[in-house]
Amino acid sequence: MEILYILIPLSIFLVAIAIFVFNWAVKSGQFDDLEGPAHSILFDDDKDMIPKEAQVDTNDDSQKKNHG
Amino acid sequence: MHTTSGHCYHCGESIPNGLNISLTIENKTHSFCCHGCSAVAQMITENGMEGFYKHRSQLSVTPQEIEETTQSELKIYDNPDLQKEFVFDFTHPESSTELKQATLIIEGITCAACIWLLENHINTNSGVNSFTINHTTQRATLCWSPSLVKLSDILLMVYQLGYKAHPYKANIEEEILAKERKKAIIRLGIAGFAMMQNMMFAIPLYVGMASGISDGFISLFRWVSLLVTTPVVLYAARPFFQAAIRDIKTRHLTMDVPVSLAIGIAYLSSAYITIFGGKDVYFDSVAMFTFFLLLGRFLEAQARLKSGQSIASLINLIPPSAIKIVNGSEVVISVKELKVGDLIRVKPATLIPADGIIHKGQSSIDESALTGEFMPVNKQANDNVTGGTSNVENPLDITITAVGANARISSIMRLLDRAQTEKPAVALIADKVASYFVAAVLIITASVFIFWWFQDQESAFSIALSVLVVTCPCALSLATPTALTAATSLLRSKGFLITRGHVLESLALTNELIFDKTGTLTKGQLVISQVVSNCDLNNSKLFSLASSLEQYSEHPIAKAFSNNHHYSADNISATPGGGIEGTINNHKYRIGHIGYAAQLLDNELSDRHLQTPDKGHWLALVSQEKLLGWFLIEDAIREESSLVINTLKQFGYGVSLLSGDQSESVFTTAKTLGIDTAIGGASPEDKLSYMQKQQGLNKNIIMVGDGLNDVPVMAGTQLSIAMGNANDLTKMKADAILLSSNLDTLLLALKTGKKTRKIIRQNLSWAIAYNLIALPLAATGMIPPYAAAIGMSASSLIVVCNAIRLNK
Numbered sequence: 041m042e043i044l045y046i047l048i049p050l051s052i053f054l055v056a057i058a059i060f061v062f063n064w065a066v067k068s069g070q071f072d073d074l075e076g077p078a079h080s081i082l083f084d085d086d087k088d089m090i091p092k093e094a095q096v097d098t099n100d101d102s103q104k105k106n107h108g
Numbered sequence: 109m110h111t112t113s114g115h116c117y118h119c120g121e122s123i124p125n126g127l128n129i130s131l132t133i134e135n136k137t138h139s140f141c142c143h144g145c146s147a148v149a150q151m152i153t154e155n156g157m158e159g160f161y162k163h164r165s166q167l168s169v170t171p172q173e174i175e176e177t178t179q180s181e182l183k184i185y186d187n188p189d190l191q192k193e194f195v196f197d198f199t200h201p202e203s204s205t206e207l208k209q210a211t212l213i214i215e216g217i218t219c220a221a222c223i224w225l226l227e228n229h230i231n232t233n234s235g236v237n238s239f240t241i242n243h244t245t246q247r248a249t250l251c252w253s254p255s256l257v258k259l260s261d262i263l264l265m266v267y268q269l270g271y272k273a274h275p276y277k278a279n280i281e282e283e284i285l286a287k288e289r290k291k292a293i294i295r296l297g298i299a300g301f302a303m304m305q306n307m308m309f310a311i312p313l314y315v316g317m318a319s320g321i322s323d324g325f326i327s328l329f330r331w332v333s334l335l336v337t338t339p340v341v342l343y344a345a346r347p348f349f350q351a352a353i354r355d356i357k358t359r360h361l362t363m364d365v366p367v368s369l370a371i372g373i374a375y376l377s378s379a380y381i382t383i384f385g386g387k388d389v390y391f392d393s394v395a396m397f398t399f400f401l402l403l404g405r406f407l408e409a410q411a412r413l414k415s416g417q418s419i420a421s422l423i424n425l426i427p428p429s430a431i432k433i434v435n436g437s438e439v440v441i442s443v444k445e446l447k448v449g450d451l452i453r454v455k456p457a458t459l460i461p462a463d464g465i466i467h468k469g470q471s472s473i474d475e476s477a478l479t480g481e482f483m484p485v486n487k488q489a490n491d492n493v494t495g496g497t498s499n500v501e502n503p504l505d506i507t508i509t510a511v512g513a514n515a516r517i518s519s520i521m522r523l524l525d526r527a528q529t530e531k532p533a534v535a536l537i538a539d540k541v542a543s544y545f546v547a548a549v550l551i552i553t554a555s556v557f558i559f560w561w562f563q564d565q566e567s568a569f570s571i572a573l574s575v576l577v578v579t580c581p582c583a584l585s586l587a588t589p590t591a592l593t594a595a596t597s598l599l600r601s602k603g604f605l606i607t608r609g610h611v612l613e614s615l616a617l618t619n620e621l622i623f624d625k626t627g628t629l630t631k632g633q634l635v636i637s638q639v640v641s642n643c644d645l646n647n648s649k650l651f652s653l654a655s656s657l658e659q660y661s662e663h664p665i666a667k668a669f670s671n672n673h674h675y676s677a678d679n680i681s682a683t684p685g686g687g688i689e690g691t692i693n694n695h696k697y698r699i700g701h702i703g704y705a706a707q708l709l710d711n712e713l714s715d716r717h718l719q720t721p722d723k724g725h726w727l728a729l730v731s732q733e734k735l736l737g738w739f740l741i742e743d744a745i746r747e748e749s750s751l752v753i754n755t756l757k758q759f760g761y762g763v764s765l766l767s768g769d770q771s772e773s774v775f776t777t778a779k780t781l782g783i784d785t786a787i788g789g790a791s792p793e794d795k796l797s798y799m800q801k802q803q804g805l806n807k808n809i810i811m812v813g814d815g816l817n818d819v820p821v822m823a824g825t826q827l828s829i830a831m832g833n834a835n836d837l838t839k840m841k842a843d844a845i846l847l848s849s850n851l852d853t854l855l856l857a858l859k860t861g862k863k864t865r866k867i868i869r870q871n872l873s874w875a876i877a878y879n880l881i882a883l884p885l886a887a888t889g890m891i892p893p894y895a896a897a898i899g900m901s902a903s904s905l906i907v908v909c910n911a912i913r914l915n916k
Contacts, residue, residue, distance in 0.1 A: 044325070048309075048332055055301055055336070062297045066290050076243030079220030082163060 116141035118149050118270075120167035134158055144171040148270040157228055164221030171216075171270025182260040182267075184429050185275060187440050191259070194275040198251070200237065205253060207237050212248040212263075214241060215272040222271070230265055233257055247276065285409075292406050299344040299399040303392075305336045310392035310894070330382040333391035341375045345398045347405070361546040369550075370576045371398060374893070377569060388570055393897040397577060400901045404908070407593065430454075430461040433505065450508045454499045456662060462495040464506040470684045471502040472663060476626050476815060483634075483725060483741075483771075484664055486685030496816055496835070501662040502684070549579050556887045570893055574886040578896035579879050583903040587871030590911035595864040598915050603832070603848030604857045611844050614827040615861025617808045621756060622799065622821075624813035625767035625777055628831055629753075629851075630743040632814070634668040638740035640721045650737040654729050657690045657699050665727070665741060687727070695731055699739075702728045709734070723772050745777060752851040753781045761858075762807065766795050768817045795821040812846070812854065814838060829854070860914070867914055871907045878903045 065071065114123050117131075117138035129140045133153050140146040148171050152160055184190060196209045217223060223241045226248070230239040235257025241248045252262060259275075266273040309329045312321070345368075352368035355361055371394055378389040430446055431438045431453045438453060443461045446452070451467060454460050460473070472484035475497045484500050487493060493506060553576045560568035596606050606612070623629050639647040656675040658666040661682055677690035677697075687700010689708070698705040702720065705728040720726040720738065727739040756763050764785035767774045774788030787798060799821045802809055811818065811825040814834035819841055822828030830842035832849040839845050846853055882899055885891050891899065 041325070045328065048328065051305070051308075052332060052335065055305055059298060059301055059339075062301075063294055066293045066297070071290070071293050073242045073244050076220070076223070076241075079243065080224065082220075 114139075116145050116170075117161070118145035118168055119170040121170055133161070142170065144270065147171075148268070151268055152225065152229075155229060155232060157225055160221050160225045163224065164219050166218035168218060168222070168270060169216040179260075179264065182263045184260075184440055185263065186258050186260045187429070190429060190440070190442065195259075206255075207251050208254050208259075209249065209251045210259070211276045212250055212266075212273045213276040214246055214248050214266065215274075216270060217241075217246050226266065226269060226271065229269055230262060233262065233265065236262060248273070289409065292402070292409060295344040295347075296399070296402050296406055299340050299395060299402050302336045302340045302344075303395040303399045306333055306392040306395045309333045309336075313389070314894075327382075330378075330389050330391075333389065334379055334382050337375060337378075337391040337394055340395050340398050341371060344402060345371050348398075348401070361543045361550075363546060365546055366549050366553075366576055366579075367397075367401060370573065373576075374573055377573075387566060388893075390570075390573060390893045393573075393577065393893045396897050396901065400904065404590075404904065446508055446511050448508050448511060452506050452508065454504045454506055456499055456501050456503060459498050460493050460495055460504075460506065462508050463510040464493055464495075464508045466491050466493060466504055467507045468505040469502055471504050472500040472684060474498045474500055474664070476632065488684070500664060549576070552579070552883070552887070560889070567889060571886065571889045573893045574889075574891045574896040575883065577893060578882045578886040578891060578899055583871070583875035583878060583900075583907045587875050587907050588868050590908050591864050591867045591871060591914060594911045594914040595860050599853075599857055599860055602853055602856055603846065603850065604853045605845040605847050606843070607845065608843040611827060612861050612864045614808065614810070614843070615858055616865040618761070618810050618827065618858065618861075620762035620764070620802060620807040621810045621812065622764050622766050622802075622825070623783075624811075624815060624818050625765055625769055625774055626743060627814040627833060628812055629749045629765065629777060629781065630745050632833070633744055634664055634741050635744040636668050636739050637742040637744075638738075640738040640740075642735050642737045645736060647737075650729060651739075653692065653697065653736070654699050654727075654739060656692060657688050657697060660690070661688055668741060697729065697731055697736075699727055699729045702726070705730045706735075708732055724776070725771070725773075743773065743777075745780060746851060748850060748852050750781050752855060753783060755855055756858075757782070759858075766790055766798060766821070768792075768795075768815070792817045792820045796824055799824055812851075864914060867911055871910055874910070875903065875907060 115121065116123055117133075118140060121141045123139055123141045127141070129143060129146045130137050131140065131146050131149055131153075132138075133149065138149070140149065148168075152158060191208075191210075194210055198207050198209050199205070200207050214226065217226075220243065223243060227239055227241060230236055230250075233252075235253050235255075237251040237253060239248060239250050239262075250262065252259065263273050309332055313326065313329050348364050348368045348371065351362065351364035355365055374390040374394050378391050378394070381387070381389050429440050430443050432441050432446070433439075433451045433453055446462050452461065452464070456471070466487055466489050468489060470486075470488040473487050473493055474484045475494065487504075492509075493504075495510075553572055556575050557568055557572035560571050592612055595612050599606060626632050636651070639650055641647055641650055645653075651669070652674050655669040656677045657680070658669040660666075660677070660680045663682075675692045677692045679691040679696075680688065681690075682688045683700070683704060685701070686704030687698055689696065689698045691697070696708060698708040708730050709732070722740070725741045727741060729736045729739065753763055762785075763783050764787070765774065765778045765781075765783045766787050768790055770789040772788075775786055778784075778786030787794070790798065795818070799809060799811065803825075808827075809825045810827045810829060811822045812829045812831070813819075813822055814831040816835060816838060819838055822830070822838070823841055827844070828842045829844045829846055830839045832839075832845060832847040834842075834845075844857070878899075882891070882896075882903075886896060
């Protein structure tokens with residue numbers, strides 16, 4: 041059980057780091073807008089990064105209608 | 109291939125019959141309801157941002173076509189004197205270029221895709237350094253390089269996408285709130301971390317005490333807990349201590365006093381025990397207690413900040429500008445700099461900045477904000493105009509006769525101040541009760557401590573602490589604010605913005621509602637409600653003839669005639685205050701006031717024909733030969749007005765109509781809606797005295813209005829509600845704002861007010877019952893401090909959950 045004498049101070053040290061990082065995150069404005077980032081990740085346009093031959097245009101339902 | 113649905117691809121409005129505006133986007137053809145929508149869609153696709161239509165979760169707002177007046181208005185923001193008010197200089201840290209920064213309020217954002225679209229579009233401009241929109245506040249931060257692009261051009265880009273933007277300057281109060289918010293998050297984080305750590309060390313202590321652990325470990329756990337709890341007490345709990353000191357200075361007890369005592373004493377005694385040895389430490393209770401209290405306060409402050417921001421967004425804080433004529437050329441100056449005798453130019457569709465006399469020009473003035481009259485008044489040289497009214501169709505040159513305190517608007521403001529001081533104070537009772545309760549808690553705790561001191565010195569302290577924690581009036585003090593917060597946020601999401609604390613309570617107490625007419629029960633927009641043919645032409649043909657003439661006019665009446673014109677008219681001439689003359693297929697026609705229109709007639713007609721068909725405001729359409737027909741112009745009643753008034757009457761509310769409008773339409777409107785009490789032609793003074801008479805009859809009154817003339821009476825009522833389309837002053841002074849301008853929301857607000865009162869009563873009963881049960885148990889020493897902290901939290905949690913039911 042004597043290991044606790046090392047582990048507990050270690051955990052306190054980790055908590056101190058966590059609080060320091062949290063403090064920095066709040067001060068640098070990362071908590072100012074809590075809703076935006078959840079949406080904006082969906083809008084990153086990655087169309088250019090998809091190779092041409094792999095592109096499937098899900099929006100083009102006119103083709104389906106023509107076939108049917 | 110056309111989309112078969114008759115709805116606009118951009119905004120979702122139904123497409124008028126016969127209109128065919130379409131555009132091909134990503135190989136598909138889409139139809140639009142107006143050129144504005146198609147222009148925006150084209151702009152979006154040309155910039156390769158068609159993803160907008162894929163990602164958006166809400167339809168867009170129908171864009172209004174950008175008029176030349178808007179463009180010139182935006183140019184005003186380039187004026188360096190005006191920019192001083194809201195623009196900050198700043199140097200780019202890397203390239204060290206001189207940049208400017210401003211905060212903008214963006215109107216028309218419906219979902220996250222709008223933000224994406226705006227950010228991408230504005231950032232394509234090479235002069236824009238950065239443009240980001242905060243999703244929560246819907247405000248944009250813009251950095252641009254003034255040497256490359258003008259601010260007005262950037263604003264215009266926002267308008268081109270169908271949104272609106274205007275510069276914004278945060279007031280000091282709001283900046284402080286935002287700063288406090290950051291601190292509060294850090295405090296909450298520290299208390300949260302400390303709470304979790306303390307739990308971890310507390311459990312081995314409690315368990316170990318029973319099963320026996322070595323003194324070395326006990327000492328270790330205590331010292332570590334002390335270390336973790338110290339920042340909680342010194343930093344996280346600081347607001348409680350500060351408030352408690354303030355309370356003691358002002359001799360007004362609030363919950364902060366027992367809270368500070370509990371935290372302070374528990375911490376100090378635990379620290380003492382840690383150093384010198386003793387029975388129990390309470391670090392876990394301290395951290396948990398602080399965390400839960402901070403959480404409650406944070407949520408409450410959050411809700412307050414949000415409503416503060418929505419209110420601020422409504423009001424354009426940038427000082428209005430005026431165009432002064434100096435030696436024949438136009439100079440833009442701030443309204444504050446206007447002096448008596450200045451000659452100013454007022455462009456069409458802008459506000460007249462101060463009282464004055466028309467020097468040159470002829471135009472219609474919309475005085476509805478001041479008088480409630482829905483028809484614009486025709487004015488020409490040497491006529492008086494009042495500041496705050498708006499110029500409709502032609503530019504006017506005006507000589508200023510009164511500014512500041514002497515202006516007519518200021519006299520309304522003075523009336524307002526008087527009414528406000530007479531405003532009945534409703535609330536503050538709960539505050540007083542809490543103060544007595546706190547005093548009682550302190551006295552009981554002290555007596556319990558003294559009693560146990562003589563019985564059992566060892567446990568006297570822990571029992572007194574339990575009493576202090578368990579009876580902490582948390583549930584009691586959370587009972588009201590949580591319910592109010594839940595109801596406020598519910599109503600805000602439905603378009604009812606509460607700006608004063610007493611609104612929900614007043615809503616529950618109301619038994620009488622007074623409505624203004626123009627712009628409140630009616631839309632404040634003119635419509636043709638009746639067509640009477642006086643010849644062999646049918647009504648739609650007459651209407652089409654009239655529309656063809658009116659399409660060339662800027663007058664509000666012209667807007668009542670839709671774009672349903674099938675003829676092309678030429679030789680158009682408009683006579684302000686009279687009407688319009690034009691030639692269609694080589695026939696001369698006139699539409700307008702009968703006195704004006706009849707002048708076209710060759711032969712003298714009998715009086716019978718010249719008589720308007722009924723009471724009201726009729727326009728005559730004449731050809732050279734004869735009188736063709738009549739159009740009845742009315743201010744359209746809102747679709748929901750009738751149902752709302754009926755429902756209100758059903759629930760037993762008194763309803764009356766109080767309008768400054770002189771015309772007969774006050775009584776016809778009242779009759780249509782089934783309102784028994786209607787008073788027309790009332791001046792602001794009349795309105796105020798009527799309302800005071802009603803209050804004398806012990807009635808709790810809500811006044812719903814939109815005009816400047818309603819402001820004094822609104823200030824005097826228990827509760828005033830402004831329509832969303834009201835002017836800034838009215839909105840600023842109102843207790844609540846109906847953002848949606850939909851009267852249905854008023855019914856919801858009344859219902860929510862009643863429900864909130866019920867929930868508050870439940871919460872208070874529960875909190876009092878809890879305290880009555882817990883107090884004796886704690887005083888007899890049956891509750892250890894950690895259980896007291898859990899009990900306190902649980903009782904608060906129940907109160908919060910009950911309040912959240914309001915949101916359902």
